[in-house]
Amino acid sequence: MSSASPTPTTGTAGGTRRRRRGPRTWLAALPLLGFTGLCFGLPLGALLFGAVTRTDPDTGATALTGEHLSRSLQGPYLGSLVGSVQLSTLTALLATILGVFFAQAVATSRSRALRDAVLTASGVLANFGGVPLAFAFIATLGISGVVTQLADLTDLGWNLYSFGGLTVVYLYFLVPLMVLVILPAIDGLRPQWREAAENAGAGGWQYWRHVGIPVLAPSLLGGFVLLFGSAFAAHATAAALVGGSVPLVTLKIADALSGNVLVGQENVALALGLDMILIAGLVMAVYLPLQRRSARWLR
Amino acid sequence: MHRTSGRRAAVLLGAAVLSTVTACGAAPDDAAGPAGGGAKSATATSAADFGGMDALVEAAQKEGALHVIALPPDWANYGELIKAFETKYKIKVESENPDASSADEIAAVKSRKGQKRAPDVLDLGIAFARSGAAEGLFAPYRVEVWDKIPAAQKDEAGRWYNDYGGYVSIGCDARRIAHCPQTFADLLKPEYKGKVALNGNPTKSGSAFAGVYAAALANQGSFADIQPGIDFFGKLKQSGNFIPVESTPATVEKGETPISIDWDYLNAGYADQFKDKGVDWKVAVPTDGVYAQYYSQAVNKEAPHPAAARLWMEFLYSPEGQNLWLKGYARPVLLPAMTADGTVDKTFTAKLPQVPGTPSFPASAELDKAKATLAEKWDKAVS
Numbered sequence: 098m099s100s101a102s103p104t105p106t107t108g109t110a111g112g113t114r115r116r117r118r119g120p121r122t123w124l125a126a127l128p129l130l131g132f133t134g135l136c137f138g139l140p141l142g143a144l145l146f147g148a149v150t151r152t153d154p155d156t157g158a159t160a161l162t163g164e165h166l167s168r169s170l171q172g173p174y175l176g177s178l179v180g181s182v183q184l185s186t187l188t189a190l191l192a193t194i195l196g197v198f199f200a201q202a203v204a205t206s207r208s209r210a211l212r213d214a215v216l217t218a219s220g221v222l223a224n225f226g227g228v229p230l231a232f233a234f235i236a237t238l239g240i241s242g243v244v245t246q247l248a249d250l251t252d253l254g255w256n257l258y259s260f261g262g263l264t265v266v267y268l269y270f271l272v273p274l275m276v277l278v279i280l281p282a283i284d285g286l287r288p289q290w291r292e293a294a295e296n297a298g299a300g301g302w303q304y305w306r307h308v309g310i311p312v313l314a315p316s317l318l319g320g321f322v323l324l325f326g327s328a329f330a331a332h333a334t335a336a337a338l339v340g341g342s343v344p345l346v347t348l349k350i351a352d353a354l355s356g357n358v359l360v361g362q363e364n365v366a367l368a369l370g371l372d373m374i375l376i377a378g379l380v381m382a383v384y385l386p387l388q389r390r391s392a393r394w395l396r
Numbered sequence: 397m398h399r400t401s402g403r404r405a406a407v408l409l410g411a412a413v414l415s416t417v418t419a420c421g422a423a424p425d426d427a428a429g430p431a432g433g434g435a436k437s438a439t440a441t442s443a444a445d446f447g448g449m450d451a452l453v454e455a456a457q458k459e460g461a462l463h464v465i466a467l468p469p470d471w472a473n474y475g476e477l478i479k480a481f482e483t484k485y486k487i488k489v490e491s492e493n494p495d496a497s498s499a500d501e502i503a504a505v506k507s508r509k510g511q512k513r514a515p516d517v518l519d520l521g522i523a524f525a526r527s528g529a530a531e532g533l534f535a536p537y538r539v540e541v542w543d544k545i546p547a548a549q550k551d552e553a554g555r556w557y558n559d560y561g562g563y564v565s566i567g568c569d570a571r572r573i574a575h576c577p578q579t580f581a582d583l584l585k586p587e588y589k590g591k592v593a594l595n596g597n598p599t600k601s602g603s604a605f606a607g608v609y610a611a612a613l614a615n616q617g618s619f620a621d622i623q624p625g626i627d628f629f630g631k632l633k634q635s636g637n638f639i640p641v642e643s644t645p646a647t648v649e650k651g652e653t654p655i656s657i658d659w660d661y662l663n664a665g666y667a668d669q670f671k672d673k674g675v676d677w678k679v680a681v682p683t684d685g686v687y688a689q690y691y692s693q694a695v696n697k698e699a700p701h702p703a704a705a706r707l708w709m710e711f712l713y714s715p716e717g718q719n720l721w722l723k724g725y726a727r728p729v730l731l732p733a734m735t736a737d738g739t740v741d742k743t744f745t746a747k748l749p750q751v752p753g754t755p756s757f758p759a760s761a762e763l764d765k766a767k768a769t770l771a772e773k774w775d776k777a778v779s
Contacts, residue, residue, distance in 0.1 A: 172772055173771065173772060173774075173775045173776070176775055176776075177775070232646065235641065235650070236650065236652075239641070239652045240591075240639060240652060241572075241650070241651045241652050241654075242652075251590065258640045258641055336597075336642070337641070337642060338640075338641060339641070340594070340596060340597040340640040340641065340642055341597035341598070341600075341640065341774055341778065342633070342640035342775075342778045343640075343779060344775045344779055348597070351600065352597065352599045352600040354499065355496075355499045355500050355600075356497055356498075356499055356599065356601070357497045357498045357499070357521045357524075357600065357601060357602035357605075358521070358598065358599055358601070358602055358605045358770075359499075359599060359600075359767060359771060360499075360524060360527045361527060
């Protein structure tokens with residue numbers, strides 16, 4: 098089981114074990130730590146520095162300021178953060194649920210061919226994003242898209258260029274990702290457990306309530322966090338589809354950092370980046386203790 | 397202006413910097429160095445500093461290359477301009493990241509100071525030209541035709557000057573739309589439900605921003621007041637006419653953005669591009685919201701190929717360069733002067749959408765204010 102669940106648990110466990118063995122093995126990790134420090138530390142440091150300082154264009158002097166951060170938490174910037182969190186939470190929740198059902202169906206079907214097909218397709222689709230995905234949706238479900246025209250979807254209130262439309266597009270790559278993540282965990286549910294539960298007089302729901310879901314909980318949580326992060330950081334698809342009409346923080350950062358309209362907004366973009374890191378950190382902070390707890394049930 | 401705090405502070409600061417700059421604008425002229433000499437290329441402020449055009453060409457050919465950034469070949473005929481420059485002067489043009497934005501260009505200048513890969517010349521949105529000049533990123537240089545560039549279209553010190561531009565126009569796929577809209581007021585008609593698009597998000601795309609500005613002018617707004625334009629798109633969104641998808645050649649061809657508000661030279665370019673593909677793309681400059689904007693050229697102060705950079709500027713502002721822009725349906729800044737002296741290519745001017753009157757431009761402070769208002773209010777209006 099633990100091999101199927103995402104890394105944090107195994108990482109912590111491995112870390113403790115290693116520490117007991119003494120400092121010499123720790124040395125072997127130095128290149129990795131150095132690499133991590135350089136490749137993650139430097140950009141993070143630059144981001145942090147830019148987010149809390151301001152350079153006066155006349156004198157060239159740099160001073161500390163909280164202005165960028167406070168601006169990033171106001172008005173349309175705050176709106177974009179809220180919009181991103183809403184969209185990511187909703188899509189991650191939906192994709193987690195749908196992904197579990199699909200994975201369960203594949204796991205219980207016992208058809209090798211189906212399993213291979215689903216896994217291959219999931220591997221491809223989970224990485225299908227960006228502008229090509231947006232354009233594929235425009236061509237099928239856009240206003241003059243093939244399916245929209247055939248089924249008169251517009252009359253039914255369908256609009257691809259909205260919060261709802263974006264949710265559907267995100268699910269297109271999030272559900273396959275969840276199937277990939279959760280399938281090994283579902284495979285780990287032993288049929289004997291179910292038989293034992295049934296012998297003890299449990300119904301299907303009782304089995305899931307007291308055995309299945311608790312055993313899957315760490316993987317489910319891990320999957321949700323992964324999907325949340327994936328949706329939270331997505332940019333190109335949304336940019337091509339909805340422009341500014343669904344406020345998202347990644348779009349706002351792009352506007353401020355690399356546009357043809359707004360001048361001198363780079364530091365606010367960095368502050369927004371910092372906000373994103375904080376939100377991701379918050380999600381992890383909720384996830385880690387929960388995961389540790391549910392991992393304890395498994396021992 | 398870079399990295400300042402509030403917009404208001406930025407506006408004030410920018411205005412202050414600009415006014416001091418104008419006050420001492422004549423300075424670079426007197427500082428002109430002695431003629432000729434490769435080392436002097438970086439400080440030359442006119443072709444005369446090299447000892448004439450021939451010496452400039454020679455110095456540029458010695459450098460052998462020109463590094464440019466953010467020049468899309470399908471934008472205002474840049475592809476042909478680059479090719480013409482290469483054949484005429486035997487100088488290789490290294491074009492990097494054609495789809496980059498003005499902000500990317502400024503970032504490249506700053507982050508590659510002293511490197512060989514730094515861009516030599518820049519094609520910028522006007523706000524970025526002004527802020528870059530205020531930050532001292534550009535080398536002052538005056539092309540030979542300097543005096544013919546209207547005063548409102550150039551920095552007195554010669555650090556940037558406008559090159560080509562156009563009007564906000566409404567492109568329309570006449571095979572899908574029975575009656576093509578001619579004005580902003582038309583766009584509100586129910587027959588255009590789910591059909592009207594902009595070229596991107598106006599807080600990021602310059603042409604989409606211009607579209608909102610033009611809509612403001614069409615709805616009792618002014619250069620100082622862009623709000624009516626934002627309200628107009630809010631209304632379009634509510635009626636279901638506005639679709640937020642970014643119009644690109646692909647969406648135009650597919651028919652997903654059958655009506656697209658964009659620069660007239662891009663819309664006119666689409667018309668040519670798609671003639672054979674079953675798209676009858678019509679271009680109209682809306683009479684109720686006439687808004688024009690020009691892009692600016694500047695030479696990087698630390699250009700790795702300083703002579704080639706200056707030669708590129710001379711080429712762009714020569715009749716040949718200006719006519720090539722015209723061929724791409726863009727209006728070159730010297731169009732009035734060239735019409736007067738007869739160097740303009742009349743076959744190209746005849747193809748331009750007709751616009752009555754001469755364009756006027758917002759002042760720097762008005763432009764900054766409009767952008768601040770837009771960044772604040774756009775999301776709410778269209779979401």
